[in-house]
Amino acid sequence: MALDNKIPKGDISTKWTDYKAHINLVNPANKRNIDVIVVGTGLAGGSAAATLAELGYNVKAFCFQDSPRRAHSIAAQGGINAAKNYQGDGDSTFRLFYDTIKGGDYRAREANVHRLAEVSANIIDQCVAQGVPLAREYGGLLDNRSFGGTLVSRTFYAKGQTGQQLLLGAYSAMNRQIGRGKIKMYNRHEMLDLVIVNGKARGIIARNLVTGEIERHSAHAVVLGTGGYGNVFFLSTNAMGSNVTAAWKAHKKGAYFANPCYTQIHPTCIPVSGDHQSKLTLMSESLRNDGRIWVPKKLEDAQAIREGRLKPTQLAEEDRDYYLERRYPSFGNLVPRDVASRAAKERCDAGFGVNKTGEAVYLDFASAIQRYGKEQARIKHLDENDADLVYKLGKEVVENKYGNLFQMYEKIVDENPYETPMMIYPAVHYTMGGLWVDYNLMTTIEGCYCIGEASFSDHGANRLGASALMQGLADGYFVLPYTIGDYISKEIRTGKIPTNTPEFDEAENKVKEQINFFMNNNGKYSVDHFHKKLGKVMWNKVGMARNAQGLSEAMEEIKAIREEFWKEVKVPGTPNGFNQELEKAFRVADYLELGELFAKDALHRNESCGGHFREEYQTEEGEAQRDDENFAYVAAWEYTGNPREAVLHKEDLVFENIKLVQRSYK
Numbered sequence: 001m002a003l004d005n006k007i008p009k010g011d012i013s014t015k016w017t018d019y020k021a022h023i024n025l026v027n028p029a030n031k032r033n034i035d036v037i038v039v040g041t042g043l044a045g046g047s048a049a050a051t052l053a054e055l056g057y058n059v060k061a062f063c064f065q066d067s068p069r070r071a072h073s074i075a076a077q078g079g080i081n082a083a084k085n086y087q088g089d090g091d092s093t094f095r096l097f098y099d100t101i102k103g104g105d106y107r108a109r110e111a112n113v114h115r116l117a118e119v120s121a122n123i124i125d126q127c128v129a130q131g132v133p134l135a136r137e138y139g140g141l142l143d144n145r146s147f148g149g150t151l152v153s154r155t156f157y158a159k160g161q162t163g164q165q166l167l168l169g170a171y172s173a174m175n176r177q178i179g180r181g182k183i184k185m186y187n188r189h190e191m192l193d194l195v196i197v198n199g200k201a202r203g204i205i206a207r208n209l210v211t212g213e214i215e216r217h218s219a220h221a222v223v224l225g226t227g228g229y230g231n232v233f234f235l236s237t238n239a240m241g242s243n244v245t246a247a248w249k250a251h252k253k254g255a256y257f258a259n260p261c262y263t264q265i266h267p268t269c270i271p272v273s274g275d276h277q278s279k280l281t282l283m284s285e286s287l288r289n290d291g292r293i294w295v296p297k298k299l300e301d302a303q304a305i306r307e308g309r310l311k312p313t314q315l316a317e318e319d320r321d322y323y324l325e326r327r328y329p330s331f332g333n334l335v336p337r338d339v340a341s342r343a344a345k346e347r348c349d350a351g352f353g354v355n356k357t358g359e360a361v362y363l364d365f366a367s368a369i370q371r372y373g374k375e376q377a378r379i380k381h382l383d384e385n386d387a388d389l390v391y392k393l394g395k396e397v398v399e400n401k402y403g404n405l406f407q408m409y410e411k412i413v414d415e416n417p418y419e420t421p422m423m424i425y426p427a428v429h430y431t432m433g434g435l436w437v438d439y440n441l442m443t444t445i446e447g448c449y450c451i452g453e454a455s456f457s458d459h460g461a462n463r464l465g466a467s468a469l470m471q472g473l474a475d476g477y478f479v480l481p482y483t484i485g486d487y488i489s490k491e492i493r494t495g496k497i498p499t500n501t502p503e504f505d506e507a508e509n510k511v512k513e514q515i516n517f518f519m520n521n522n523g524k525y526s527v528d529h530f531h532k533k534l535g536k537v538m539w540n541k542v543g544m545a546r547n548a549q550g551l552s553e554a555m556e557e558i559k560a561i562r563e564e565f566w567k568e569v570k571v572p573g574t575p576n577g578f579n580q581e582l583e584k585a586f587r588v589a590d591y592l593e594l595g596e597l598f599a600k601d602a603l604h605r606n607e608s609c610g611g612h613f614r615e616e617y618q619t620e621e622g623e624a625q626r627d628d629e630n631f632a633y634v635a636a637w638e639y640t641g642n643p644r645e646a647v648l649h650k651e652d653l654v655f656e657n658i659k660l661v662q663r664s665y666k
């Protein structure tokens with residue numbers, strides 16, 4: 001199938017407005033007869049479900065948690081971008097558009113990104129109207145902070161709990177519709193297959209995770225807002241339950257999977273502490289506003305620190321290498337995540353790492369405490385040469401800004417980050433790849449939409465901080481509710497979609513067969529055993545730096561793990577009730593297929609761009625070396641029976657409004 005991105009014609013700045021004004025609408029009386037399934041009730045799915053119900057559609061919403069409030073979106077710490085220019089520091093819709101395209105290393109679609117920048121301001125108004133307590137300055141105006149890859153402050157935040165507060169907003173909007181009977185909420189339900197009838201998405205098969213019952217649900221359209229797949233690496237900052245299953249099932253039914261290898265490795269995470277871990281913890285990027293990143297300048301100092309003979313606070317200023325400030329003077333510690341992560345890896349690989357395993361760098365707030373302390377002393381007409389006072393006042397400012405993050409760090413690492421610098425190291429955090437969607441957010445399956453992190457998104461090869469929440473809420477509140485109407489306008493005569501059809505029979509039987517297999521296989525190893533094995537291959541050979549040999553080996557190794565999984569997996573418990581091992585078995589089975597496609601995608605992309613770093617393609621200074629002539633396209637993979645044989649379709653990326661140049665943050 002040829003890819004048609006359906007980008008409307010016209011000037012970039014008026015395209016979306018013109019398009020909205022001309023697409024087909026559904027009359028309110030007809031909306032009452034239309035059912036829409038929304039799988040996922042994180043920020044993307046939750047905002048979509050609430051808005052579609054508000055418009056009058058009958059929405060069935062699904063999530064695997066016990067409440068939409070517990071979607072992974074709740075973990076988002078740092079903030080959400082919007083081009084409001086409240087700071088008067090030169091921000092604009094164009095600048096947000098430009099930063100996002102450049103931040104994504106010129107691998108995103110211009111039309112979608114411009115639309116995202118346009119609606120970003122509406123999101124803040126919407127959330128404030130819902131009562132989301134975004135941070136305010138002393139005078140009562142909404143506050144902003146800076147995030148990586150930009151030279152303006154456009155990030156709105158709610159301390160270190162932005163996702164939680166935004167999710168409460170979306171959840172209350174949903175609840176209103178649940179109360180009106182316009183949303184039927186299916187908590188603790190997991191979609192295990194998509195049902196296609198005559199080429200159109202017409203429903204899903206879901207397992208009730210409490211009773212084990214397999215259910216059929218039909219609708220005129222299906223929306224997937226099922227989040228990212230970073231857990232293919234086993235260790236990531238994602239919630240334990242985040243998975244690829246819904247998207248992967250849609251992929252196997254005809255939805256192309258785009259850019260699976262574009263993964264974001266976040267530079268500021270708490271380093272891995274050992275083999276027993278199942279989760280990594282993010283230290284929000286907002287910390288890079290004030291924290292300075294460094295390692296010792298001399299190898300012998302790094303070694304002494306690792307061996308506990310020297311404390312970081314004992315190292316003189318001139319013996320520290322603030323390597324981001326040195327290499328990227330104009331962006332300094334606020335370079336994009338891919339650049340910061342690689343720079344940390346480079347220093348650690350060169351032997352300058354500061355924890356026992358040599359895989360950590362410092363994030364230090366000592367200068368910020370001094371700077372803020374002196375400022376406060378001046379404001380209060382106190383003695384700015386009183387070191388204790390300055391420390392106390394500065395610490396208070398830092399605590400007000402980042403207190404809960406500091407507390408989290410101290411609880412996990414058992415060190416006081418006000419007194420000794422935090423240790424951080426890059427970790428898997430976000431997946432820019434996902435189901436390919438056109439301008440309407442429709443996948444290559446008619447009537448099947450994908451939004452939020454599950455889609456291949458607007459972030460190209462690297463997502464700038466605070467842009468995922470923006471995209472999820474843009475999709476759910478402001479984009480999908482328009483574009484889906486255009487499709488549904490052709491469905492008003494369809495009538496209710498029956499579930500007693502061969503297509504539903506077939507999909508349900510397949511799910512039941514798989515459950516029977518898992519429950520009866522009686523192999524030697526747990527699901528986690530295979531997931532960990534997969535994660536090791538992914539991190540070592542498909543991780544932060546990749547090369548052709550490692551990727552080819554990874555494809556073989558993943559295939560072998562998959563084959564062993566199907567022979568040796570053991571799933572205890574019963575299918576007729578709560579069984580988290582069974583849930584995991586479905587998810588890991590899909591990861592074992594995705595992992596191979598992921599490596600295949602990384603192997604075929606003979607260039608480095610954003611989060612995709614191929615060791616063979618780098619500049620003399622170790623920066624990513626893009627190949628625009630041959631790779632300025634979205635790689636959309638079609639499933640043809642197994643991940644190895646997936647067929648590549650290319651969507652050429654056209655840059656008409658932003659010049660395609662090698663990215664620099666110097």
Ligand SMILES: Cc1cc2nc3c(=O)[nH]c(=O)nc-3n(C[C@H](O)[C@H](O)[C@H](O)COP(=O)(O)OP(=O)(O)OC[C@H]3O[C@@H](n4cnc5c(N)ncnc54)[C@H](O)[C@@H]3O)c2cc1C
Nearest residue numbers: 040041042044064073076078079191227452453466468469
């Ligand atoms: C620690 C952390 C901090 C972050 N901080 C920020 C930040 O400050 N700013 C920012 O912009 N971004 C941040 N991000 C990224 C951002 O949080 C996510 O990209 C975003 O929240 C994803 O939202 P979503 O709605 O697409 O998916 P999710 O919130 O992951 O929701 C997925 C939903 O799908 C459901 N689901 C999944 N599969 C199925 C299935 N098969 N059947 C039924 N239901 C299913 C789940 O139950 C859930 O409701 C952060 C990410 C992490 C990990």
